[in-house]
Amino acid sequence: MTGPAAPHFRTWQAQRGAWSFPVDRADAARFHVPGEGWKWDLGSQSYNVHVGHAHPHVLDALRRAVERAVLTAGPHADVPERTALADRLRRLSGMDRVFFALGGAEAMENAVKIAMLVTGRDRVLARRRSYHGATLAMLGVAGDPRRAPFAAGGGPWIDDPYPPRPPSEGRPSDWVEALEAAVDEAGPDRVAAVVLEGLTGTNGLQIPPPDFWPAARALADRHGFLLVADEVFSGLGRTGRTFGFEHFGGRPDVIVLGKGLTSGYAPLSAALVSGPVAAHFDDHVLYCGLTHYGSPIGCAAAAACLDVIEREGLVERAARLGTDLLGRLADLARGCPAIRDVRGRGLQIGIELDGPAAAVGRGLWANGYFVPAKGPMLYVCPPLVIEAEALAGFVEALAAVLDAPGGKTP
Template structure:
C-alpha cells in the first residue's frame, strides 16, 4: 500500500527506489559476481530470457538440460524441461534442446553402487553428449539448483561441481534454475549453495515474494552484462521491475531474515529427515526419501528389493489406482500436498515448527498405510 501511494507503475526502463533496493539485496545474497538482475513477471520468463541471453552471448545455439526436470510451461521452457506434460507439443517444440540422463542414484541408469559412482557415471555421460553434439555449438547447460517437481532427485556428491567443470572446459555457460529451490526452501538462500558452485546465470521467482505478487528475475555475472554495453540486448517486458512487486519482494526478504526462516528450514529439514526415517521403519511401501531442507519427496514402491514403483513414471489414469487413494486420504484428513505418480512431496511453509511437521506426517502416514496394502 505504501508503494502504491508513492508510485505504482513506471516505464520498465526507469528507476524506482524499490527496484534499486531489491537489486542490491539480490546481489548480496547470491554468490560470486552474480549482481545484475533483469526482473520478469515469473519463473518461466526468467528461463526463457536466460536461454536467449546464453545464445546471444556465446553465439551458440544448443542448450543441454536433464530429462527429469521442469523449467516452466511456455514453448521454450517446456521444451527445455523433461516433464512428460511437454510431450504433446513436441512437434512444435523449440529446437536445439539436448536432454541428458539424471544422476538419479535410487534408480541409477548406470546401476551405480554408490552415490559417488553415480556422479562419475553421470558426468562421463554428460561429457560424451557434449562431445557428440559439438562443444562449439552448446551455449549453456541448465539445471535446477535442487530438483523439485520431478521427484526431488538429489544430486549426488560432486555432481554440480563436475557439471560446472565440464562447462568451463568447453566455454559453455551454466544456468541455475532456482525458481522452486530458491529463497530458503532448501535451508540455504539457494539450492546451488549446497554445492559450492557459482553459475553464470540464475533464474528465480516464487519465493522472492512468497507468492503474494507475481515476480521473477534473471541474475547474471557482471562480465555477461558488459558484453552488451555496445551491442543491442533484445529482452524486455512491460511489467519488468514493477514497483509494487519489487516492494513486496523487499518486504518478504526482510521477513526471511528477521524471522530466521532460512535457518529454520534447515533445522526443520533435519527434523523431517528423522521423522520420515521412523516412518520408513513402519511402512514397507516407502522405498526412498530425498530431501534438502524443506524440499522433499517420499517415493512409494510395491517391493523394496525390486523397487517396482507404486505407480510408474508418467502413469496413465488407470495406473494411478493406489496413489489416487493415497492422495484422496491426505485431502480427506484435511491437508494438501502434491502427489504425483508414486511420489508424495513434503514441502511445508518455511515457518513450520516440529508440531506442524508431526501433524502433517501423521496424516501422510495414515495415507501411506493404504499403499502398504499393495506391497508384495
C-alpha cells in the same frame, strides 16, 4: 474434491471432473476451505509461499507501494523499489546485474536468451528429469514429459539415472558421464548453456551425486558455455540454504529466481547474472524486455519477503525443520514397506511410495493436510514458517493413511 465447471481453465488437467476446492481465508501455513475447515498447506500453493499466507509485513509493504501510486515504470524510469531490490539481490547472490521478469519460465527464457547472446551459440542442455516452465521455449529445453504434445524440439538431454552410480576410483558418476556425453553430442562449440535446477522439484527430486555440479562448472569453463542455476523452486531458503546449488558445490554464471521471491503476493521473477556476463552488454544490445519489467508492486513484495526471510531466520528454520522431518519420515519408512524412499533438503522433501500417490494424497486431505501427489511421489514443501508440531502431525497422519505403526488413532 471435484469442483463445478469454472469460467477459467484449471491447469494441467482435463476440465471435466477437474480437482478443485474453494478457499476463503489463508494464514501462515494453512488455508481455510468452507465447510471443511483449515488445511495445512504442505504444497505452499504452487511451492511458492515461503513466508506464509497473509504475512502482515508483506501486506503493509504492498499497501505502501499502492499508496505511492507509481505502479508502472518503463525501462527508462528509475523507481526506488526496483533499484533497491536489484542491489539487494546482487548482495545476496554475489552476482552483478539483475534482469526482472514475471514468472519462472519467463525469467528462465531470458536467462537462456542472455546465454545465447553472450556466447553466440544456439544449443541449451538440461537434465532429462527437469522442469523449467511452461512456455513453448522452456518446454523445449526441459526433459519433462509435459513437453510431448508440442514436439518442441530440444535435446540431447542429460541422463540422470536413479539411483545414481556415485563416482569411484577415478571414474566419475554416471550423471557426469551423461553430462559429458550430452555436451559432446550437441557439439561443445554450439552449447550456449547448461541449465540445472538447484534441486529438482516435481520431477522426482533426485539428489545429484557429489561430482555433478563441480563437473558442470568445469565443463562450462572448458567449453565456454554458461551454467544457469534454475532456483525458481529451490531458491531463497526452500532447501535450507539460500540457493539449492550451495548443497552441491556449484558456482553458476546465472541464478534464476521466482516463486518464493514474492511468495506469490505479486508476480515477479529475476535472472541474476555474473560480472563477465553483465559486462558483455556494456557494448552489445540486450535483446530482452517486458512491459511489466520490475513492476514496483512486484519489487515491493519481493523486498518485504526478503525482509521476512532474513528477520525470521527462515533459511535456518527450513534446514532445522527439514532435518527433523526427514528423520521422522525415515523412521516411519523403516516400518512401512509402502514407502520406498524419502529424500530432499530443507523443506523440499519427496516421499516415494510403492504405487500411485494420489489416493494417499486424498487420505491426507481428509486428515487436514494438502500434499501434492504426482505419480508415486508426495511432495512436502510447506511454507517455511510452518510449526514443527504441524509437521509431526503430518507424519502421524501419513502413518495412519498408510496403515503403518505410529499412525494417529482415529
